[in-house]
Amino acid sequence: MSDYNKPLPPPSVESEPFWDGCKRHELLVPRCDRCAHHWFPPAATCPECWSTDWTWARVSGKGKIYSFGVYHRAYHKGFAEELPYALVVVELDEGPRLTTNVVGCKPEELSCDMPVEVVFDDVTEDRTLYKFTPANDG
Amino acid sequence: MSTNLSGKYAIVGVGQSPLGKVPELGPIGLFAVAAKNAIEDAGLKKEDVDGLITRGPDDVYCHHQKVGEALGLNVTFSTSTANGGASQTMAVAMACMAIEAGVCNTVVVGYGRDTWSRTHRTAEAKQAVASRPRTYSEFGSEFGQFGAPVNYAVAARRHMERFGTTKAQLGAIAVAFRNHARKNPHAFMQKPLTLEEYLSARLIVDPLCLYDCSVFIDGAGAVVVTTAERARDLRQPPAYVRGFGFGNRLSGWYADDNMITTGAKEAGEAAYKMAGIGPRDVDTAQIYDCFTHMVLLQLEDYGFCAKGEGGPFVASGALEADGVLPTNTSGGQLSEGHIEGMLQVLEGARQVRREHTADRQVKDCNIALVTGHGGNTVCQSALILGREAG
Numbered sequence: 001m002s003d004y005n006k007p008l009p010p011p012s013v014e015s016e017p018f019w020d021g022c023k024r025h026e027l028l029v030p031r032c033d034r035c036a037h038h039w040f041p042p043a044a045t046c047p048e049c050w051s052t053d054w055t056w057a058r059v060s061g062k063g064k065i066y067s068f069g070v071y072h073r074a075y076h077k078g079f080a081e082e083l084p085y086a087l088v089v090v091e092l093d094e095g096p097r098l099t100t101n102v103v104g105c106k107p108e109e110l111s112c113d114m115p116v117e118v119v120f121d122d123v124t125e126d127r128t129l130y131k132f133t134p135a136n137d138g
Numbered sequence: 139m140s141t142n143l144s145g146k147y148a149i150v151g152v153g154q155s156p157l158g159k160v161p162e163l164g165p166i167g168l169f170a171v172a173a174k175n176a177i178e179d180a181g182l183k184k185e186d187v188d189g190l191i192t193r194g195p196d197d198v199y200c201h202h203q204k205v206g207e208a209l210g211l212n213v214t215f216s217t218s219t220a221n222g223g224a225s226q227t228m229a230v231a232m233a234c235m236a237i238e239a240g241v242c243n244t245v246v247v248g249y250g251r252d253t254w255s256r257t258h259r260t261a262e263a264k265q266a267v268a269s270r271p272r273t274y275s276e277f278g279s280e281f282g283q284f285g286a287p288v289n290y291a292v293a294a295r296r297h298m299e300r301f302g303t304t305k306a307q308l309g310a311i312a313v314a315f316r317n318h319a320r321k322n323p324h325a326f327m328q329k330p331l332t333l334e335e336y337l338s339a340r341l342i343v344d345p346l347c348l349y350d351c352s353v354f355i356d357g358a359g360a361v362v363v364t365t366a367e368r369a370r371d372l373r374q375p376p377a378y379v380r381g382f383g384f385g386n387r388l389s390g391w392y393a394d395d396n397m398i399t400t401g402a403k404e405a406g407e408a409a410y411k412m413a414g415i416g417p418r419d420v421d422t423a424q425i426y427d428c429f430t431h432m433v434l435l436q437l438e439d440y441g442f443c444a445k446g447e448g449g450p451f452v453a454s455g456a457l458e459a460d461g462v463l464p465t466n467t468s469g470g471q472l473s474e475g476h477i478e479g480m481l482q483v484l485e486g487a488r489q490v491r492r493e494h495t496a497d498r499q500v501k502d503c504n505i506a507l508v509t510g511h512g513g514n515t516v517c518q519s520a521l522i523l524g525r526e527a528g
Binding site: 005006007008009010012015040041044047066067068071072073075076079082084085087088089093098099100101107111112113117129130 | 142265274275276277278279280281283284285288292293295296299300341342343344345389392393397437486510
């Protein structure tokens with residue numbers, strides 16, 4: 001664990017509950033109490049109706065690949081041994097899109113609209129990352 | 139309420155610094171050289187300048203003051219912009235607005251950056267590249283999201299999936315701009331580029347390869363904007379500002395349909411309306427080309443072909459000198475060099491001034507569209523320049 005060499009930006013005050021959820025292996029997304037809109041990344045107001053009343057909602061973790069790019073050049077030494085690796089944009093069933101990695105699948109096996117579901121990767125004692133894997137029932 | 143400013147203002151002078159590897163000048167020095175050349179081109183003097191709108195490296199606080207200090211300028215109106223590559227076309231429009239509002243009369247607009255030297259000037263600079271210190275941002279860096287290319291790779295992939303766009307079609311953009319660059323002695327990339335070489339180039343972020351990415355150079359460009367009335371008494375034929383427009387889809391590149399249809403749609407519609415023209419009236423386009431795919435998207439959004447048909451359009455040879463829409467005729471950022479769109483403002487003005495030699499001059503050029511794109515990928519600004527005021 002201690003030799004983990006990829007960046008782990010510290011959570012902000014607004015994202016800390018999200019990362020705490022990841023540690024519990026729960027995917028949490030802000031959901032508006034007034035209009036039920038889900039959004040990401042976290043922000044203090046609903047971008048649809050500007051309500052400040054909203055709740056961290058545990059979402060299904062199911063979605064599909066919107067698109068992806070496959071890195072053939074390392075911009076960070078922590079990813080050098082991973083080349084080629086894919087940066088994937090996943091659209092959750094609830095609407096928001098997240099940038100992530102898809103595990104259990106080679107870059108050449110990815111395709112747009114492929115169904116995926118969330119998995120959690122406990123990369124250090126303090127941090128857990130949300131990743132996705134091809135959906136079993138896909 | 140609205141007043142149509144079409145044809146009331148003009149670019150009356152253009153200037154650039156040395157381009158390429160210019161380690162002896164920093165970003166402010168490059169800008170100062172370009173500004174001096176633009177003012178001289180107009181036949182104006184330092185004392186005539188009472189407005190300054192600038193952009194340079196984001197780590198220079200209050201950039202316009204540093205430029206003004208270097209040029210010994212005191213002005214009534216000055217500011218620096220922060221819309222990334224959409225700033226330069228926007229700044230020309232802002233100059234028109236400022237003059238219209240009566241706060242100044244003659245505005246220098248420009249951009250300069252020592253982009254090549256920042257990573258090559260000294261052994262320390264090269265070492266900094268090798269160790270790659272960077273600012274990390276959450277929801278991206280954890281997963282290996284670094285650099286600009288991935289944003290355009292993701293957009294290109296989605297476009298390919300939805301419309302059948304191909305790598306070879308993106309390659310037609312890179313090849314066309316290289317062909318233009320080879321006629322421009324100041325362009326950084328002079329080597330011929332074939333489609334075969336493009337298709338076998340090393341990948342950066344698949345589907346984008348080396349030749350899909352703009353080339354980082356040192357350099358600066360500047361223009362002088364003043365009233366059409368004053369322009370008629372100056373040294374050069376005016377490049378009249380016939381239209382401008384903006385579209386900033388601030389909800390983000392990854393939201394909604396924003397990486398398929400961009401704010402260029404709104405920017406273009408507003409600019410065409412102001413100018414009283416449509417895409418068919420455009421004789422040459424100078425399209426912001428940080429990456430090939432961004433050219434393809436903008437060509438669709440500015441109405442030169444339907445959404446999804448950008449691939450066949452560029453593959454038809456449309457962007458070449460003898461094509462239906464000679465585009466980025468100085469080589470663009472892909473081959474002339476990345477000065478954040480400023481050199482394309484200059485090229486648009488030069489084309490409507492018809493000052494190029496015959497091999498580079500777009501025949502009977504009356505209208506040039508110049509576009510800007512940037513600002514976390516979602517800001518778009520369009521500028522229409524005309525040989526005539528209306």
